[in-house]
Amino acid sequence: MRISTAGTRRWMLATALCGVLITGCSNGSGGGGGDAKPQAKPAAEPKPLAEGALRPLLLSQADLGTGYVQVQEKSDSGKFDDVSVQGCSALEKLGQSGDETMFAAKAETSFTYDDTDATLGEELHSDRPSVLSSKLRGLFGAYTSCPTYTMTAGTTPIEVKVAKSATPELGDEQFAYTSTMELPSGAQVLKTMAVRKGNVAVMLVGAPALVDRHMKTAVGKLPAGS
Template sequence: MRISTGTRRWMLAAALCGGLITGCSSGSGGGDSDEKAQARPATDSKPLAQGALRPLLLTQADLGTGYLQVQEKPGTDKFGDVSVQGCPSLEKLGQRGDEMMFASKAETSFTYDTKATLGEELHSDRPSVLSSKLSELFGAYTACPTYTMTAGDTPIEVKIAKSATPKLGDEQFAYTSTMELPSGAQVLKTMAVRKGNVAVMLVGAPALVDRHIEAAVGKVPAGR
């Protein structure tokens, strides 16, 4: 199954070094948990524009010493040749493509101590849209405990495990992805928190995601 352009970022962010981030860091994933403080949106406010999201992104000042922001070259397509096999839910998701994207997005990424990495995406849409699409996306990723992702000619075995989430925002989603790479097993953690009409997503070394998710969510004002 070939992954459409609109879904590649989610795929790589979830399970492949070089998605939102520039590399991977070894680590251990969090424990499985089906207990999430899910809240149905009481209001359906309009999405924020990209310009309103950018000031809400994490900065080097927020993260502390040892972090370096990654400057990406404009027009670089890191997702052009990615496919996945062995997971019907992801295959179905891939066929839907751009309809799974949100109204607006802002992003940034960092390296830590030149080894570990942390990427952040902020998405905005109506709360009901964020809620339904995040549930569908994370449900698809956690539906298959294992699958194979191919980047170019390189097959990568991926193992997925649900992760516990902190009690932040209105809804929380998280899982860890373990990639069996030639250099050894590498682990990424993907966590998303919806706060009103903004979704905060961190992807990277599990320890860094856990360390900074509260600060990332805290930059989104209440009542959005």
């Protein structure tokens, strides 16, 4: 199937938007140690899964059905160096700590759909449940703290509007918001949704209909004990 130049450009911007979200994170405590009693050993949390264990849990073309084409993965190195955010202090602080590794392990994939500009990206993250919970709350809290902000990709300023979204009753915790990017070619609406199940978090970003359609399948691929 043909992937248009415009579609590729929009996917790059969508990836940049998601990438800023994923790779930048404040130093939130996230460890849950404050709840431990001085004379009692805290209950052991499940350990993070390794990247090799996460990769088979990613969505595949067989999971998604006909019309999906997997996008060839590229190295993250330098991918978001020219992306910055202005007009939202919480996101600006998030970006300042972008060199930090957010979670212990990560695996990702992405797809285009039906010879259109529609895209769907997935990231799996693993860490101790308390770390995933704390950092996801901080992350989505930052992104929904400002109804509007400006994202600059290279020299191109892009106005972004953000609104919280409803979430399905899946996993242990759910987070979602919808962002509208005002591009020169027209507005593009993206939905970002994350579901934590134990020590693994599934994050989907892309066309809202595709995110809503496939999140249950993505969560269903996680092992029962995660």
